[in-house]
Amino acid sequence: MGSTHGVGVVGLGVIFAQYRETLVGERDVAIVAVADLDHARAQEVADTIPGCRALSVAELMADPAVDTVLNLTIPAAHAEVALAALAAGKNVYGEKPLAATLAQAQQIMAAGGPAWVGGAPDxxxxxxxxxxxxxxxxxxxxxxxxxxxxxxxxxxxxxxxxxxxxxxxxxxxxxxxxxxxxxxxxxxxxxxxxxxxxxxxxxxxxxxxxxxxxxxxxxxxxxxxxxxxxxxxxxxxxxxxxxxxxxxxxxxxxxxxxxxxxxxxxxxxxxxxxxxxxxxxxxxxxxxxxxxGYRDAGRGIGLIDHVRTGAGRxxxxxxxxxxxxxxxxxxxxxxxxxxxLTTTVQRPPLVPLTPASDWR
Structure with a gap:
């Protein structure tokens, strides 16, 4: 890749621990910023991840070090955060569902532009x-x-x-x-x-x-x-x-x-x-x-897959x-x-058998 792909995390609830285990230490992706409604919690998390800063959501969206926003907020906030990230020119990868309603999800996809949108489950x-x-x-x-x-x-x-x-x-x-x-x-x-x-x-x-x-x-x-x-x-x-x-x-x-x-x-x-x-x-x-498939994978492998292969599975x-x-x-x-139904999608490419040593 030539440079590490910067990830900014919005929302540091329970599911974040699983993403953290996958993403921290991964060679092509780094968590460079975190934001949460509880700024003290964000600071605690940032202090334990090398090179990570605790920011407000607005600061995270504007940060040039952030290439992709990892949206781990509650479903009711998924659309608001995703649309803000896309408006700032960031890619966005979110927890399920893509949005709380179908209309909101369609709005997110329409706003993508040059940035990509991805989401769980992976x-x-x-x-x-x-x-x-x-x-x-x-x-x-x-x-x-x-x-x-x-x-x-x-x-x-x-x-x-x-x-x-x-x-x-x-x-x-x-x-x-x-x-x-x-x-x-x-x-x-x-x-x-x-x-x-x-x-x-x-x-x-x-x-x-x-x-x-x-x-x-x-x-x-x-x-x-x-x-x-x-x-x-x-x-x-x-x-x-x-x-x-x-x-x-x-x-x-x-x-x-x-x-x-x-x-x-x-x-x-x-x-x-x-x-x-x-x-x-x-x-x-x-x-x-x-x-x-990816062996010994964890939540966040979908983001890594998109960054590394561009396949967008x-x-x-x-x-x-x-x-x-x-x-x-x-x-x-x-x-x-x-x-x-009104939507369709290409069947994602098969993931070749990939040991953990090859994707970490």
Missing amino acids: TVLGAGIQTAREIVDSGRIGRPLAATATWVAPGHEAWHPNPDFYYREGGGPLMDMGPYYLTSLVHLLGPVVSVSGASSRSRDTRTIASGPRAGEEIPVEVDTYVTGTLRHAGGAISTVVFSFDSVATHASPIEVHGETGSIAVPDPNMFEGDVQVRMLGAPDWESVAASA ASGALALHVLEIMAELLRSARENTPIT
Whole structure:
């Protein structure tokens, strides 16, 4: 590259620790500035990262040492921070979702200009999802026909001391966990052209089970069970389930079914995992050695991938497409009608099998 790519981080909440572990010490990328509503926290963080300064958000946006703004704010602030970064001529890479609403996300993409936009999740670039992708691409299971994606839990109030935002507009199981699963399905099977959804709400209140608010009831403003079908441009159909109303499941997080075989895909919220294949006529499932993806990766590898390769595998266009899938699944459920999507995206390039020593 010739010079280190400067990153300015806005928002130093819990998720920052994972990005920090990936980015600090990486040879082509350096965190040069941080900003947070709590400036004292920003100063504490800056003091522990060589060459990093604690700035206000406005100062960070104007700093010539910052090439890319890493947007780790809460979802409600994603659009404001991203648009400010783009207006300042900075690239922007953000946590999921790209924005709180589809309209805001479209505004971000329209404002890009010469700067690039990227976003989480980048767990899909790890060896788990990418190995499954390599199997699909190799033709080993024949023409892919269908997929399933399943994520269920009894609800975050069981463990989270302040779970209110999971049950407000913009929350719910689909918006919370959907980006991991739907981004993986696009990597595996390509973009989605239409969706049909159904949803329900098991109850109108939830009771917090832990922390100082234990026993407090909170309102539920969103549907807590969302299911639907996605029709991919290549002809495959995916069936998805996301629930805060279920105790547990035996289902694989994702399964891909082809004419001659099926793949059990590991948790897309993780970078690694056991990929299994069962071929037509075989007596059992077979574990497959990793054949693609970044090994031992962590959150932030999508930013590194964009800086180093320019491939933009964790692109803003992909994040926008996934956000539209989610938004229109929910609208389809409300209106009881299938919906044709307006966005599309190129299937990101496969990540070659890359040991940690080659990307760090």
